[in-house]
Amino acid sequence: MNEAFSSVIxxxxxxxDIAEDLLKLNITDQFLSDDSHGEAPLKRLNAAFLLMLSGRSHPLFDKAASYIEDRKSDPRWTERAEFYLQAVGDIHREIEGACSLDSDLGRRLKELSLLFEDGRAPYDGMETIDRVRTVFFPEGVGVSRNREELIRTLRDRRRIKITRLNPVPITDPAREVLFTSNVLLTLPPEGTDIGSFDIGPSLREHLMDVFREEQLYWYDHPVQIGVEIEKNEVVYGLRGLAEALRFEKQRGTVQASSGLNCILSVSVTHRGLQSCAKEYIEGELRKAKGTEDLKVYIFTEADTTALVEEILAPVARRFLGYDGEALLKGVFGVDGEYGRHYSFLKAVTALWQVFIDPEVGAAFKIDLDQVFPQSELVGETGLSAFEHLKSPLWGAEGLDSDGDPVHLGMLAGALVNERDIGKSIFTPDVGFPSEEIRGDELIFYSTLPQALSTEAEMMTRYDGDPLDGCNCCIQRVHVTGGTTGILIGSLRRYRPFTPTFIGRAEDQAYIMSVLFREPPPYLRYVHKDGLVMRHDKEVFAGEAIKSAALGKTVGDYIRLVWFSLYARALPWPARRTKALLDPFTGCFISPMPFTMAYLRLALKAATFFENRDERGYELLKTGIGRLRKISGVTGGNPGLVKDLYSREKEAWDVYYDALDAVEKALKGNDPFAVKLKKRAEEIVRGTRIEIEA
Known part of the structure; x- marks a missing residue:
């Protein structure tokens, strides 16, 4: 099969015709270009890699192979040359293995190779593109030409026949729902005059010390301490939530005296920021005004560590006879990859129900660059945000399109971009892209299935037969990081989590951990039509988002590798997982993930180079470093990922078993449990910020 693969490349x-009309790249020219200055050899190395993948029949194969070998002896290029040579070997092994496990993939690859070799594939638009994608990106095949049909088909696949609505739905969201969100916090840029910041002297002095620390974590466009109030995502999001609450009070949905509990996880880039995060955010909210109705609790890694050491580990030892401290510290926290804080923001609400307030019944996560457009919600749906949360669909039981019983314990809404809300709240936040593709978009173009699932899932309205929102609804697979909720009873029953190695699309990965957990009913998201948040990221974070674009692109390659290995590691067949998660989430589950990641990186960089765009060099430096690391860690071996998943599942089982045990003990007034409850209350009370000066 490697011969067929090489002939296709x-x-x-x-x-x-095919190269010029499909990829719109001239790899030969890039390889033969001048490399006597600066980083130019990196462009030639990248082109040489693609030429080597073309096989020995390519006239430049030997020259390309020699070029990479020669660069190995130059210390400036050793690591990158070794990466490309390793990638060639990885790809050949992966292609052979994937085709031996999936005969249909092998057949499609062989057919494409023969089509090209026989000269029967002149460029003829989408038909040729789709023939290539049958091998590399089957989720994108036919989307552009059969859009409406595929939307209807996907919506039918997501259909749920309701067998029982939730008999005890949420009735008082302000009282029963814990709102959660994450803050990413970092230092101001080097060279910034901290003396000009409107902060206290102790915080200013502390920041000077933190500047001398090593950076531990990197995040996409984190909040920089010292940023103007108007550009501070924390202030923006919490103001929006407070405004939504005031609207509900005026509407009479909640009592005039109601407050709102909001739990923030604060993930920091430097350890020293853990101890000053509360002081900083508290000060900014006091200056900003407008959030006084919120009860805001801030959890850093230091706070989660205290909960493990002083509450959870003692409970596990006392009531479970198990020393789970190390396991719990590994998963219950907020620093590190995004999957860690995402799981925490769900899991902490179960702890809250046991130790702080047994009347809370649900968690609802928002992103801080999103707000509820209350007037538009009422105008177009007749319901406010909190009224949408009272739907008896949340917690309903039903049968999916395969006849399997499901429990709709999770809730998912939709997003509308700020620039589009004037049209309607039902304007997709991701539209169908142009098929004027180039380079890597030929073999992977996730915006296509993303737009398809946005239309089919997020834009569904319960306004007719059979989708009436009472007897029939749809489940959601494509969800966003915000605008999602889970009933705490469902959380404690099913125990979903996002593994800590997931650093991208942590929201999509969350349900995978329990996707086919036996016995049924299976846990699923219910789509709540009309529950829409306005996405304002471009209003105040546009420049930061642009500057993080390359990191996000590389993160997309890493996502493809991790999701593919993770799907194989789960205790049910990967093909079953992919069948449900297709087309969007599932397109990141590939039988040849390293091949796809390496090819996407090389072709994307080549596209930059073709446009004389210097970002190609930065993309390769970042991408090679991160892919080299993940390849070294996993070796492409799902066995390692399976071990990681099993260990984290065990940790979360300890967590929820401990909560169940201490809850039972508290009902019996066990002195040890009562003492721990008081200490838990003290720790949580210490995380609350005082907004009113």
């Missing part, structure tokens, strides 16, 4: 990158 050769045809795609060699001069001729």
């Amino acid at each position: 050769k045809k795609l990158i060699s001069s001729g």
Whole structure:
């Protein structure tokens, strides 16, 4: 099969109609370009890699292989040359293995190779593109030409026949729902005059010390301490939530005296920021005004560690006879990859129900660059945000399109971009892209299935037969980081989590951990039509988002690798997982993830180079470093990922078993449990910020 693969790559990158019309790249010219200055050898290394993948029949194969070998002896390029040589070997092994496990993939690859070799594949638009995608990106095949049909088909696949609505739905969201969100916090840029910041002297002095620390974590566009109030995402999001609450009070949905509990996880780039995060955020909210109705609790890694050491581990030892402290510290926290804080923001609400307030019944996560457009919600749906949360669909039981019983214990809403809300709240936040593709978009173009699932899932309205929102609804697979909720009873029953190695699309990964957990009913998201938040990220974070674009692109490659290995590690067949998660989430589950990641990186960089865009060099430096690391860690071996998943599942089982045990003990007034409850209350009370000066 490697011969067929090489012939396909050769045809795609060699001069001729297909290469020029599909990829719109000239890899030969890039390889033969001058490399006597600066970082130019990196461009030639990248082109040489693609030429080597074309096989020995390519006239430049030997020259390309020699070029990479020669660069190995130059200390400036050793690591990158070794990466490309390793990638060639990884790809050949992965292609052979994938085709031996999936004969249909092998057949499609062989057919594409023969089509190209026989000269029967002149460029003829989407038909040729789709023939290539049958091998590399089957989730994108036919989307552009059969859009409406595929939307209807996907919506039918997501259909749920309701067998029982929730008999005890949420009735008082302000009282029963814990709102959660994450804050990413970092230092101001080096060279910034901290003396000009409107902060206290102790905080200013502390920041000077933190500047001398090593940076531990990197996040996409985190909040920089010292940023103007108007550009501070924390202030923006909490003001929006407080405004939504005031609207509900005026509407009479909640009592005039109601407050709102909001739990924030604060993930920091430097350890020293843990101890000053509360002081900083508290000060900014006091200056900003407008959030006084919120009861805001801030949890850093230091706070989660205290909960493990002083509450959870003692409970596990006393009531479970198990020393789970190390396991719990590994999963219950907020620093590190995004999957860690995402799981925490769900799991902490179960702890809250046991130790702080047994009347809370649900968690609802928002992103801080999103707000509830209350007037538009009422105008177009007749319901406010909190009224949508009272739907008896949340917690309903039903049968999916395969006849399997499901429990709709999770809730998912939708987003509308700020620039589009004037049209309607039902304007998709991701539209169908142009098929004027280039480079890597030929073999992977996730915006296509993303737009498809946005239309089919997020834009569904319960306004007719059979989708009436009472007897029939749809489940959601494509969800966003915010605008999602879970009933705490469902959380404690099913125990979903996002593994700590997931650093991208942590929201999509969350349900995978329990997707087919036996016995049924299976836990699923219910789509709540009309529950829409306005996405304002471009209003105040546009520049930061642009500057993080390359990191996000590389993160997309890493996501493809982790999701693919994770799907294989779960205790049910990967094909079953992918079948449900297709087309969008599932397109990141590939039988050849490293091949796809390496090819996407190389072709994207080549596209930059073709446009004389210097970002190609930065993309390769970042991408090679991160892919080299993940390849070294996993070796492409799902066995390691399976071990990681099993260990984290065990940790979360300890967590929820401990909560169940101490809850039972508290009902019996066990002195040890009562003492721990008081200490838990003290720790939580210490995380609350005082907004009113």
